[in-house]
Amino acid sequence: MRALLALLLVLVALPALAPAAQAVEPSEMLADPALEARARDIGRGLRCVVCQNQSIDDSAAEVAHDMRRAVRERLVAGDSNDRVFAYMVARYGDYVLLQPPFKGTTLALWLGAPILLLVALAAILLGVRKRVVRPPPPLSAEERERLAELLKR
Amino acid sequence: MRSNRLLFLLPLLTLLVMAGFFGWSLLSGRDPASIGSVMVGRPAPALAAPALRAGDPALTDSLIRSGKPVLLNFFASWCAPCLSEHPLLTRLAERDGVTVIGIAWKDKPDAARAWLKKLGDPFKYAGFDLEGKIALDWGLSGVPETYLIDAQGVVRLHFRGPLTERDVSDRILPLLKAGS
Amino acid sequence: MLEFLLALLTTATVGVLLIPLLRSSAHSTERIDHDLAIYRDQLSEIEHERAAGTLPDAEASAARIEIERRILVAADHAEKKIASEPSSAVQRFLPPALSLLIPLFALGLYLQVGRPGLPASPFQARIAPVEQDQQPTVAQVLAAVRARLAEKPDDPEALSALGEALTVEADGTVTLPAVDAFRKALALQPGDARALYYLGLHEAQSGDSKAALERWRELEARSPPNAPYLGMLRAEIARVGGAPAPSKEAIEAMAKATPEQRQAAIRGMVEGLDAKLRENPAGRPEDRAAWLRLANARKVLGENDKAAEAFAKADALSPLDTKTLADWAEAHVRQTAPGAAPSLEAVAVLERLEKAEPRNALALFYLGLAADAAGNKGEAVRRWKTLLALLPADAPIRGMLEQKIKDAGG
Numbered sequence: 001m002r003a004l005l006a007l008l009l010v011l012v013a014l015p016a017l018a019p020a021a022q023a024v025e026p027s028e029m030l031a032d033p034a035l036e037a038r039a040r041d042i043g044r045g046l047r048c049v050v051c052q053n054q055s056i057d058d059s060a061a062e063v064a065h066d067m068r069r070a071v072r073e074r075l076v077a078g079d080s081n082d083r084v085f086a087y088m089v090a091r092y093g094d095y096v097l098l099q100p101p102f103k104g105t106t107l108a109l110w111l112g113a114p115i116l117l118l119v120a121l122a123a124i125l126l127g128v129r130k131r132v133v134r135p136p137p138p139l140s141a142e143e144r145e146r147l148a149e150l151l152k153r
Numbered sequence: 154m155r156s157n158r159l160l161f162l163l164p165l166l167t168l169l170v171m172a173g174f175f176g177w178s179l180l181s182g183r184d185p186a187s188i189g190s191v192m193v194g195r196p197a198p199a200l201a202a203p204a205l206r207a208g209d210p211a212l213t214d215s216l217i218r219s220g221k222p223v224l225l226n227f228f229a230s231w232c233a234p235c236l237s238e239h240p241l242l243t244r245l246a247e248r249d250g251v252t253v254i255g256i257a258w259k260d261k262p263d264a265a266r267a268w269l270k271k272l273g274d275p276f277k278y279a280g281f282d283l284e285g286k287i288a289l290d291w292g293l294s295g296v297p298e299t300y301l302i303d304a305q306g307v308v309r310l311h312f313r314g315p316l317t318e319r320d321v322s323d324r325i326l327p328l329l330k331a332g333s
Numbered sequence: 334m335l336e337f338l339l340a341l342l343t344t345a346t347v348g349v350l351l352i353p354l355l356r357s358s359a360h361s362t363e364r365i366d367h368d369l370a371i372y373r374d375q376l377s378e379i380e381h382e383r384a385a386g387t388l389p390d391a392e393a394s395a396a397r398i399e400i401e402r403r404i405l406v407a408a409d410h411a412e413k414k415i416a417s418e419p420s421s422a423v424q425r426f427l428p429p430a431l432s433l434l435i436p437l438f439a440l441g442l443y444l445q446v447g448r449p450g451l452p453a454s455p456f457q458a459r460i461a462p463v464e465q466d467q468q469p470t471v472a473q474v475l476a477a478v479r480a481r482l483a484e485k486p487d488d489p490e491a492l493s494a495l496g497e498a499l500t501v502e503a504d505g506t507v508t509l510p511a512v513d514a515f516r517k518a519l520a521l522q523p524g525d526a527r528a529l530y531y532l533g534l535h536e537a538q539s540g541d542s543k544a545a546l547e548r549w550r551e552l553e554a555r556s557p558p559n560a561p562y563l564g565m566l567r568a569e570i571a572r573v574g575g576a577p578a579p580s581k582e583a584i585e586a587m588a589k590a591t592p593e594q595r596q597a598a599i600r601g602m603v604e605g606l607d608a609k610l611r612e613n614p615a616g617r618p619e620d621r622a623a624w625l626r627l628a629n630a631r632k633v634l635g636e637n638d639k640a641a642e643a644f645a646k647a648d649a650l651s652p653l654d655t656k657t658l659a660d661w662a663e664a665h666v667r668q669t670a671p672g673a674a675p676s677l678e679a680v681a682v683l684e685r686l687e688k689a690e691p692r693n694a695l696a697l698f699y700l701g702l703a704a705d706a707a708g709n710k711g712e713a714v715r716r717w718k719t720l721l722a723l724l725p726a727d728a729p730i731r732g733m734l735e736q737k738i739k740d741a742g743g
Contacts, residue, residue, distance in 0.1 A: 049188055049294040062259060063294055066285040091292040093191035123160070136398040147401055150369065150408050236506045237538070243509060244539035271502070273509025318540040 023060045030072050039072050042084050046071070047098050055098055190292060190311040197302045198290040200225075202280030205255070205262055205269075212280040216254060218306040222329055223252040225300040226276075227293055229260040230268035235297045238315035239272050245321065246275040251329065257281040258288050258296045301325055335449065343439055347432045354428055365411035372404045474498045489522035496531055507535035526552060530566060537573045546574050547619070554622035558656055596634075603630045607639075610646075621650040625657065632664050640664040641678070655689040662686050666699050674706030675699045694720055701737075710741045717741075 024043070030036040040057060046067060048059035056064040056071075067088065074084045088096045100106050139147065177183075192198075202212040217223055226242060228235040245251040255276035257265035262281050269279070282288055291300065294313060301310035309328055312320055379396050382388040388396075469477075475498045481491040496514035500507050507515075512535050515528040522528075529552045537545035549570050556563055606627050613620055628643035644661035647653065653661060665679035675683065680703050687696035697720040705713035717738050724731055 062285065066289050070286075070289050090191070091289060092294075093189060093292075095188045136395050136402070138398060139401055143401075143405060146408070147404060150404060151373065233504065236504055239506060239508075240535060240539035244541070271499075271508060271510070272506065273512075318542060321540045 022057060023064065024057055024068060025065075028065070028068055028072065030076065035072070035075050038081060039068070039075055042071050042075075042081055043068055045085070045098050046088055047096050049092055049096060188294065188313070190313070192292050192300065192308045192311050195308055197225075197300070197306050197308050200254075200287070202256055202282055202287050205257055205265055205276075205279035205281045209279070212254065212256075212278055216278055217302045220304050221252060222301065222303045222309075223254055224325070225254045225256070225291075225302060227256050227258045227282075227288060227291075227296050227298045228265075229258050229296045230264040231260065232296045234315040236272070238297055238299075238317075239275070241316050241318065241321055243273055243275040245325070246277065249326065249329070251325075252277050255279040256287065258293070259283065259285050301328060303328070339443075343436050346439075347435050350431055350435070351428050354431075365407060368407045369404065372400055372407075375400050471498055471502045475502065487521055489518040489525055489528075492518035492521070493525055493527045497527060500531060500534075507531055507538060511535075524555075526556065526560065526562060530562065530569075534569065537569075542573050546570060549573075551619065551622045554625050555651075555654075557654070599630070600634065603627065603634065606630075607643075616650065618650050621647050624650070628664070629660070632660065637664045637667045641668070641682075655686070658682065658686045658689060659693065659695060662695055662699075666695065669699075674703050692719070692723055694723060697723075698734075705737075705741055714738055714741050 024040070030039060043057035044055045046056045048054045048056045048061050048064040048067070050061050050063055051059050054064075056067045070087070071084055074087055079087070085097065094101060100109060102110055197217050200212055200214050200217050204211050217225065224242075224245065228239075242253055242255075246253045253275050255269075255278070257279070258281075260281065260283070262283075265279075265281060269276070280287075285293075291298075292311075297315050299310075299312045299316055300308050303309045310324060316325075376397065379388065379393050379400070383390065383393040474494070478491055478495045478498055481488060482495060485491065492514045496507075496511040496518065499511035499514065503511075511531065515532050515535075518525050519528045519532070529548060533545040533548040533552070535545075536542075536548065549566060553563070553566055553570065556566070606623065610620055610623055610627065624643050624647035628640045628647060631637070631640035631643055641661060641664040644653065644657070644664060647657075648661070662679065662682045665682055666675050669675050669679065679699065683696045683700050683703075686693055687700060690696070697716045701713040701716035701720070704710075704716065717734055721731065721734055721738070724734070
């Protein structure tokens with residue numbers, strides 16, 4: 001039974017662990033493996049602008065192809081990773097970044113979840129403390145009598 | 154006990170807030186797929202493209218910085234929405250005297266030329282961008298997309314998708330009128 | 334069959350909702366015994382663990398007290414329930430209310446949105462026409478039309494067909510070459526419906542809905558009522574004209590208005606149109622369609638004199654067709670008292686109507702009346718006898734007509 005469950009878990013988790021389908025074509029790749037690895041790093045962080053939630057490395061869209069090529073051109077020209085990102089942001093805005101930058105308009109996005117988590121943890125801790133600290137008061141004589149009657153039924 | 158009860162209301166409250174947000178999203182006409190444009194309000198990117206029509210000079214940056222507003226339209230012969238906005242571009246060029254520049258995006262020049270021959274050619278200047286390199290500088294996401302560049306060479310409007318009658322009458326023409 | 338299925342579904346739905354309601358009443362008294370059994374088990378478990386030494390004394394007594402309190406609370410609840418039976422009223426009325434309200438609600442909803450009259454549309458039937466499509470392709474049509482134009486370059490029909498084929502080829506966009514073809518066709522044959530329709534479509538596509546609507550309404554007004562393209566034309570007018578339609582508030586206000594208010598609102602619109610048309614310089618041919626609209630509206634409102642006047646205005650711009658002539662004549666004769674002879678203006682219109690359609694009942698009857706009043710009994714009898722022959726055997730006015738013929742000495 002346990003083995004079956006473990007197998008099931010692995011099967012469910014597998015798609016998340018496996019590398020996503022790559023749309024990068026061999027013809028696009030750079031000869032220099034170090035540069036190509038950087039290009040992949042950058043490509044995974046850039047959003048394909050016509051497919052909502054895919055990186056340009058995962059997307060087969062025309063625009064994604066052009067963007068991958070542009071990334072490689074910038075790298076070959078000697079740009080740092082940050083400058084390549086800046087190059088894309090200048091053209092498509094922050095939207096193009098799969099990981100949004102940390103700034104005023106994204107405060108709620110970045111801090112919302114951790115703050116909620118902290119609040120929930122605090123609430124749970126308080127509740128537990130309350131329960132542990134207070135021992136229940138004993139039953140009154142009246143209550144005990146009634147209880148005995150009930151349990152006799 | 155009292156505070157506990159209020160705590161039970163919390164999920165309900167969260168649900169209400171979310172439902173409110175979804176309702177607002179649906180009703181306000183907000184397009185969640187809209188990716189906006191960072192081009193608007195900025196000086197137009199440099200323009201350089203080979204000419205589409207034989208015998209024409211290549212497109213250069215001076216065309217969009219000539220002291221006159223221009224409309225720059227990216228199109229393709231394989232693009233169906235481009236068909237629907239084509240009469241609007243023709244009308245802008247013919248009736249309103251707008252300088253319309255066309256760039257065929259990822260389209261074989263032969264196919265683009267045949268398409269223009271079939272439909273009529275509203276473009277005062279036409280170029281092509283087979284590789285999509287020019288388009289990237291303009292932050293293009295696909296075709297059709299249209300940019301209005303004012304007399305100072307600043308992008309004033311950026312439409313993603315086909316133009317509509319409203320875009321023309323409510324946004325493009327008023328801006329052109331104000332500029333001239 | 335459908336009704337039966339619907340009834341079955343409704344019954345099943347009500348049944349599912351009623352089952353827990355009917356069942357819970359039976360269980361409310363057994364519940365406390367059931368709970369007690371569980372609590373007893375828990376108490377003995379605590380005792381057991383304490384005896385075994387796995388539970389410290391202090392914790393065991395705390396847990397014990399907790400469970401004992403729960404027993405008391407459960408007993409309190411059960412007693413309260415039995416004493417006041419708050420659910421009894423609910424239980425008595427909820428089932429019948431539910432079994433009544435749900436079917437009623439469902440029926441109301443169905444009447445609102447259901448379309449029982451919609452014909453079945455099996456998949457087979459829907460794909461069949463596509464498979465059997467024997468229509469020539471656009472390329473074939475284009476080739477044929479071009480061949481015809483090569484022989485006869487000034488054939489308006491062929492030019493118009495060329496424009497249409499070019500438009501179809503461009504997936505419904507009226508291209509510039511198509512516009513050229515239509516313009517040429519129209520110059521050669523003014524009033525060509527196809528060219529007018531597509532030029533309007535071109536105007537709509539190039540951002541001039543106003544011009545398109547004007548052109549289309551004009552075309553609609555002068556098209557014969559059985560023209561095959563009228564349906565499409567009206568659909569296009571509705572589609573393109575939909576943009577500046579009356580606001581939602583205006584429509585809602587109209588729906589809520591009393592009949593008198595609505596009548597007043599319509600009258601206001603009609604008067605507005607009338608005033609606008611009178612402001613325009615006389616003799617504008619593009620006003621003709623509007624005059625006809627005004628005339629029809631007046632006629633519906635029962636203002637026959639004003640309707641007749643509007644018809645006359647439209648007629649002056651370009652002579653009316655038979656169908657509209659009949660409407661005009663009707664507006665005239667409705668103003669005459671029963672039995673009285675029609676006015677001179679009415680006679681003029683009726684005579685034109687008779688000329689256009691010699692067997693028109695309205696013209697025959699009223700021109701007979703006019704002839705009779707003028708003393709021309711023979712002419713009156715001839716018309717009425719013609720009319721009598723046209724009428725079905727059970728027409729209610731036969732008797733009246735035969736009497737009139739007899740009175741006139743026929």
